[in-house]
Amino acid sequence: MKLKDILSPFSVWKKAAQKPWTIIDPINDRPGAENYRGFHRNDFEKCIGCGSCEEICQNAAIDMVPVEGQETKEGNSGLRPRIDYGRCCWCALCVDVCPTGSLTMSNEYTWIADEPEEYRFVPGAAKTKWHDEEKGYKRSQDIQLIDYDRVDMFELSPQERDKSFIEIVKGYNKEQAMKEAERCLECGICIATCPAHMDIPGYIAAIRDDDIENAFRILYETNPLPEICGRICTHKCETVCALHNNGESIAIRWLKRYIADQIPPEKYKEVLGTEHLEDPILNKKVAIIGAGPAGISAAYYLAIMGYKVKIYEALPDSGGMARYGIPEYRLPYDQIDMDYDYIKSLGVEIQFNTKVGEDISLEQLHSDYDAVFTGTGLHLGRSTRISGSDNERVYFATDLLREVSLGNEIDVAENIVVIGGGNVAMDITRTLTRLQNQKFGKVQVLTTSLESEDIMPADREEVVEAREEKAIIDPGWGPKKIEIENGKIKGLHVVKCTSVFDEEGRFNPKFDENQKKFFEADMIVESIGQGMDLSYLSEEIKSGLKFGSRGRIQVNENFQSDLKWLFIGGDIIEGPDVIHGIANGHIAAKAIDTFLKK
Amino acid sequence: MTNISKSKYKDYKADRLKYPEMENGKPIIDLESHKFTKIWQGPQHPGVTGNMSLEVIINGDEVVNSKTHVGYLHRGFEKLMERRKYIQCFPIVCRMCVPEPDTNEYCVSAAMEDLAGIVIPEKAEWLRTLNLEMSRLGSFLMWIGGQASSLGMGAIGQWTIGMRDFWLDLFEEMTGGRVYHMYMIPGGVRKDLPAGFKEKAKDLIIKTRNLLFDIEKSFFNNAIVKSRLIGLGIISPEMVDEYGIVGPNARASGREYDVRINNPYVKYAELNIKMITSTIGDAYARAELRYQEIHQSLDLISQILDKIPDNGEIQAKLPNVLHWKIPAGQTYVKAESTRGEHGFYMVSDGSEYPRRVFLRGASYTHAISVLEKLIVNVSISDIAALMVSLQTCPPEIER
Numbered sequence: 002m003k004l005k006d007i008l009s010p011f012s013v014w015k016k017a018a019q020k021p022w023t024i025i026d027p028i029n030d031r032p033g034a035e036n037y038r039g040f041h042r043n044d045f046e047k048c049i050g051c052g053s054c055e056e057i058c059q060n061a062a063i064d065m066v067p068v069e070g071q072e073t074k075e076g077n078s079g080l081r082p083r084i085d086y087g088r089c090c091w092c093a094l095c096v097d098v099c100p101t102g103s104l105t106m107s108n109e110y111t112w113i114a115d116e117p118e119e120y121r122f123v124p125g126a127a128k129t130k131w132h133d134e135e136k137g138y139k140r141s142q143d144i145q146l147i148d149y150d151r152v153d154m155f156e157l158s159p160q161e162r163d164k165s166f167i168e169i170v171k172g173y174n175k176e177q178a179m180k181e182a183e184r185c186l187e188c189g190i191c192i193a194t195c196p197a198h199m200d201i202p203g204y205i206a207a208i209r210d211d212d213i214e215n216a217f218r219i220l221y222e223t224n225p226l227p228e229i230c231g232r233i234c235t236h237k238c239e240t241v242c243a244l245h246n247n248g249e250s251i252a253i254r255w256l257k258r259y260i261a262d263q264i265p266p267e268k269y270k271e272v273l274g275t276e277h278l279e280d281p282i283l284n285k286k287v288a289i290i291g292a293g294p295a296g297i298s299a300a301y302y303l304a305i306m307g308y309k310v311k312i313y314e315a316l317p318d319s320g321g322m323a324r325y326g327i328p329e330y331r332l333p334y335d336q337i338d339m340d341y342d343y344i345k346s347l348g349v350e351i352q353f354n355t356k357v358g359e360d361i362s363l364e365q366l367h368s369d370y371d372a373v374f375t376g377t378g379l380h381l382g383r384s385t386r387i388s389g390s391d392n393e394r395v396y397f398a399t400d401l402l403r404e405v406s407l408g409n410e411i412d413v414a415e416n417i418v419v420i421g422g423g424n425v426a427m428d429i430t431r432t433l434t435r436l437q438n439q440k441f442g443k444v445q446v447l448t449t450s451l452e453s454e455d456i457m458p459a460d461r462e463e464v465v466e467a468r469e470e471k472a473i474i475d476p477g478w479g480p481k482k483i484e485i486e487n488g489k490i491k492g493l494h495v496v497k498c499t500s501v502f503d504e505e506g507r508f509n510p511k512f513d514e515n516q517k518k519f520f521e522a523d524m525i526v527e528s529i530g531q532g533m534d535l536s537y538l539s540e541e542i543k544s545g546l547k548f549g550s551r552g553r554i555q556v557n558e559n560f561q562s563d564l565k566w567l568f569i570g571g572d573i574i575e576g577p578d579v580i581h582g583i584a585n586g587h588i589a590a591k592a593i594d595t596f597l598k599k
Numbered sequence: 600m601t602n603i604s605k606s607k608y609k610d611y612k613a614d615r616l617k618y619p620e621m622e623n624g625k626p627i628i629d630l631e632s633h634k635f636t637k638i639w640q641g642p643q644h645p646g647v648t649g650n651m652s653l654e655v656i657i658n659g660d661e662v663v664n665s666k667t668h669v670g671y672l673h674r675g676f677e678k679l680m681e682r683r684k685y686i687q688c689f690p691i692v693c694r695m696c697v698p699e700p701d702t703n704e705y706c707v708s709a710a711m712e713d714l715a716g717i718v719i720p721e722k723a724e725w726l727r728t729l730n731l732e733m734s735r736l737g738s739f740l741m742w743i744g745g746q747a748s749s750l751g752m753g754a755i756g757q758w759t760i761g762m763r764d765f766w767l768d769l770f771e772e773m774t775g776g777r778v779y780h781m782y783m784i785p786g787g788v789r790k791d792l793p794a795g796f797k798e799k800a801k802d803l804i805i806k807t808r809n810l811l812f813d814i815e816k817s818f819f820n821n822a823i824v825k826s827r828l829i830g831l832g833i834i835s836p837e838m839v840d841e842y843g844i845v846g847p848n849a850r851a852s853g854r855e856y857d858v859r860i861n862n863p864y865v866k867y868a869e870l871n872i873k874m875i876t877s878t879i880g881d882a883y884a885r886a887e888l889r890y891q892e893i894h895q896s897l898d899l900i901s902q903i904l905d906k907i908p909d910n911g912e913i914q915a916k917l918p919n920v921l922h923w924k925i926p927a928g929q930t931y932v933k934a935e936s937t938r939g940e941h942g943f944y945m946v947s948d949g950s951e952y953p954r955r956v957f958l959r960g961a962s963y964t965h966a967i968s969v970l971e972k973l974i975v976n977v978s979i980s981d982i983a984a985l986m987v988s989l990q991t992c993p994p995e996i997e998r
C-alpha cells in the first residue's frame with residue numbers, strides 16, 4: 002500500500018471551498034433551450050384540422066376534437082388536436098409532420114394543475130403562459146417527413162402544341178402515379194370539399210397498393226365520368242389539399258385520370274361487376290333532358306339501380322358542355338366517348354338532335370315517363386352590353402367553342418380581343434391562338450378581364466399556358482366601349498378596374514376613369530359568363546316551379562323541384578362545372594328512386 | 600496498471616469441505632441445513648444498476664450462488680415496433696437504455712437506411728458521430744459515479760452526475776431533449792447545431808478533464824478502492840469467448856475489439872482513435888480502462904467538433920413517412936456502446952411495419968451469465984461493486 006494512495010483522496014476537500022453547481026431556482030434561472038421540446042402550442046389560424054398529428058403519434062396521445070369557436074369549413078375540418086400528457090413522450094413527431102406548421106412546442110417544462118383532466122388539453126384553445134413564447138421546438142425546413150413536391154407530368158411544349166388540338170397533358174405512368182400517390186396524408190380534407198364527395202384518399206391508397214381495379218370501382222361509386230373528370234375537373238379538392246400549406250397539393254385529378262386510363266374499355270363491365278346487369282329490372286322509366294355530365298350521371302346511377310332511362314339531347318353528340326364547351330386539347334373527344342360508351346352499354350338510350358320544347362314537349366315526357374331529370378346546362382353567352390357589342394363581329398365564347406366542336410369553320414380575324422378572366426375565356430383564347438396559327442401562322446389575341454392577375458378566376462396553369470402560346474393576357478381592365486368605324490370594329494376601350502367586389506364580397510366593380518387603354522381588334526369575343534335556356538319550360542310548368550335569385554329554379558336538397566316528378570341539376574342549379582353536375586345527378590338519381598318507390 | 604499478484608483473492612481457495620458440497624459439478628444448497636442464507640439484492644436496492652434483482656445464497660459473508668432475476672422493467676419495445684410505422688420507432692428505441700439512448704437511435708435508423716438503401720448526407724453523419732460520442736461520455740460519467748458510490752464514495756457520484764448534467768444541457772440545445780434525445784431519425788438528424796454550440800462544448804471538455812483529474816486523485820489513487828477492486832471479478836481471456844463478453848469488459852481482459860475501430864461506422868474511420876486494452880481483467884482494470892475511454896471520448900468529441908462541416912444537408916429525402924414501405928430484407932447493424940457491441944437485427948417484409956426488430960445488447964450476457972459466474976466467493980459487500988464494474992443496464996436487458 003502506497004502512502005500516496007492514502008493521502009491523495011484527501012484532495013477532495015478542496016471542493017468544499019468551491020462554488021456549488023446547483024441552480025437554486027431552476028424555473029426562473031434556467032429556461033428550456035431555444036429548441037426545447039416542451040408543452041405544445043397550436044396556431045388555430047393556421048391549423049386545418051387535418052389530423053396528421055393524430056395519425057403519426059405513436060403513443061396515441063392525440064385525439065382530434067371539436068373546439069368551441071372553430072367551424073367546419075372548406076379545407077378545414079374544424080377539429081383540433083387534444084393532447085393527453087399522460088401518454089405524450091414529447092417526441093415532437095407531430096410537430097415535424099404537421100403540414101401547416103401550426104403545431105409547435107414551447108420551451109416550457111413545468112406545469113402544475115389540481116385536476117388531472119387538465120393535462121388532456123387542446124393547445125391553442127385556452128391561452129397558456131407558453132402560448133406566445135417564442136422559444137421552443139418548431140418544424141425545421143431542413144428535414145421533410147412528407148414529400149411536398151409534386152411529381153411532374155409530361156406536357157407538350159408550347160411549340161409542339163400551339164398549332165394543333167392534340168392533348169397537351171400526357172398522363173402519369175405507373176411509377177409516377179405511385180410516387181405521387183405516396184405523398185397523400187390521407188387526411189380526407191378533400192372529401193368534404195369535392196362536390197361529389199369522392200373517396201379520394203381511398204382511390205389514392207389503391208394506387209399505392211397498385212390495385213387499379215379497386216381504385217376504378219371506388220371512382221364509379223361517386224363519379225361515372227372518370228376520363229372526363231380526370232382531365233378537366235375544376236379540382237376543388239386540390240385547392241384544399243393539406244399539402245398545399247407547405248408545398249404542392251397532390252395531383253388528385255391526374256391520379257384519377259391515371260386510374261381511368263389503365264382500364265381498357267372492354268374490361269369496364271367486368272371490373273365494375275355490371276356484366277350481368279340485364280334489361281331494366283324495374284318497370285319504371287325515367288326521361289333525362291341533356292346528355293351532359295349531370296344527365297348522364299343521373300342516368301348511370303338509375304340504370305344500375307334497374308330503371309329504364311332515356312336521354313334526349315339537342316346536339317348531335319353526347320357530353321354537353323364537356324364536349325361543346327371545352328377544347329379538344331384539354332379533353333379529347335374519344336375520352337368523352339369512353340365514359341359515355343360504357344354507360345350506353347348498360348342500356349341507357351340517348352336520342353340526339355332532339356330538342357325538348359321543339360321536337361318533343363316536356364309535358365309529353367311527363368306523361369310517357371314516371372319521372373324526368375333535366376340538366377340542360379348553360380349554353381347561352383352573356384353580353385357586356387357596352388356600346389358596340391351588338392356588332393356582328395362580336396361573339397360569345399360559348400358559341401364559338403360549340404362551332405369548333407361541331408367541326409364548323411369559324412371566321413377567325415387576325416387581331417382578336419377576348420373579354421373575360423375565367424376558364425372559358427382561357428379556352429376560347431387558346432382555341433383562337435391555335436386557329437390563328439393555322440390560318441395566319443402567327444398569333445394576335447389579347448385577353449383582358451375585370452379581375453386583376455391575382456384574383457383571376459381561371460386556373461393558374463391556364464393563364465401560364467395561354468401566355469406560352471403567345472396570347473397576351475392583360476388583366477384588371479373594365480370594358481368601356483367598342484370602337485366601330487364604318488360598321489367595322491377598330492378596338493376596345495377599357496378603363497382600370499380598381500376593385501371587383503365590395504366589402505361584403507358582392508360584385509360591385511370600381512373603376513379609375515383616368516387610367517385608360519385602347520386594345521386594337523377586328524374581332525371581339527365576350528366570355529363573361531353563361532346563361533341558361535329554359536325556353537322548353539311551358540308557362541304552365543313554370544307556374545308550378547319556384548324561381549330564386551338570378552332566375553335559378555329552386556329545388557330541394559335532392560334536386561327535386563316543386564313539381565314532384567321533375568328533378569333538375571347541373572350547371573343550371575349549381576356550378577358551373579362538371580363535378581357539381583355529376584354530384585347533382587347522383588343525388589337526384591337516389592331521390593328519383595325514393596320517389597318512384599313510394 | 601495493477602498487478603494481479605497483489606490481489607487479496609490471489610491465493611484464495613474456497614473451503615469446499617465445509618460448503619457447499621458439490622454433486623456433478625453443481626453445488627448442493629440445502630437451506631434447511633442452516634449453513635446458508637438466502638438474501639435478495641434488488642429490485643429496490645441502491646447497489647443494483649437499475650431494476651433487476653439477485654437472489655443470492657450466502658454462507659457467512661460469502662456468496663456461494665446467485666441467480667439474476669429480471670422482469671421488472673419489461674416494456675416489450677421490440678414487439679411494439681412491429682405495430683409501429685418505421686418513423687414511429689425512434690421515440691421508442693431510445694428508451695432501451697436510459698443513460699445512453701443514442702446508440703439505439705443510431706442502430707435502428709441505420710438499419711432502416713440499410714434496408715431502404717438510403718445514404719445520409721455527410722453532415723448528418725458527423726452530427727451523428729458527435730451525438731454518439733457525447734452519449735458514450737454521458738453514460739461513462741454516470742457509471743463512474745456508480746462505481747464510486749458502490750464503494751461508499753457518494754461525493755464522486757455527485758460530481759459526475761453534475762457534470763453529466765452539463766453535458767445534458769448541451770444535448771438539450773442540440774436535440775431539444777435532455778435524457779431522451781430523439782435526434783437521429785431515418786435519413787439523418789433532426790436539427791443542425793445551434794449557434795455557439797462548438798465553443799460551449801469545448802469549454803465543457805476542459806471542465807470535464809479537470810474533474811477527471813480530481814477523480815483520478817480521489818478514486819483511482821485510493822488505497823481503499825484498490826484494496827476492494829483489485830482482484831475482484833476477474834474475467835479471464837478464455838471467458839471472453841465462452842460468454843461472448845464485449846466492450847470494456849472484454850478489452851480489460853486483453854481482447855482487442857472495439858466496433859468503432861474494427862467495423863467503423865458513421866465517421867469513426869476519419870477520426871484518430873486508438874484501441875485501449877488491458878490484460879488484467881479485474882474490476883480495477885475495467886475501471887481504469889473506462890477512465891481512459893472517458894478521456895478518449897473527450898478527445899474524440901473535440902476532433903469531431905473541428906471536423907463537422909458548417910454547411911450541408913442534415914437529412915436525406917424520405918418518402919412520405921406515413922406510407923413508408925421498406926423492401927423486404929434483413930440486416931444487422933452494430934455500434935459500440937459503453938457496454939460493448941450493441942446491435943440491432945431488423946427484418947422487413949416489405950410492408951409499412953418492421954416485421955421483427957431484435958436488440959443484441961451486451962448487458963444480457965454481462966448481467967446474467969457472467970455475473971452469476973463471477974459472483975461466487977465474493978463478499979456480499981462487494982456485490983454492488985462487481986455489478987457496476989460490469990456496467991450492466993437492466994432496461995437494455997429487458998427492453
Ligand code: SF4
Binds near residue numbers: 047048100101102
Ligand atoms: S397536423 Fe397540424 S394542421 Fe393538421 S390537425 Fe394537427 S396541428 Fe392541425
Ligand code: SF4
Binds near residue numbers: 060061096
Ligand atoms: S410529441 Fe410525440 S408523443 Fe407527444 S403528442 Fe406529439 S407525436 Fe404524440
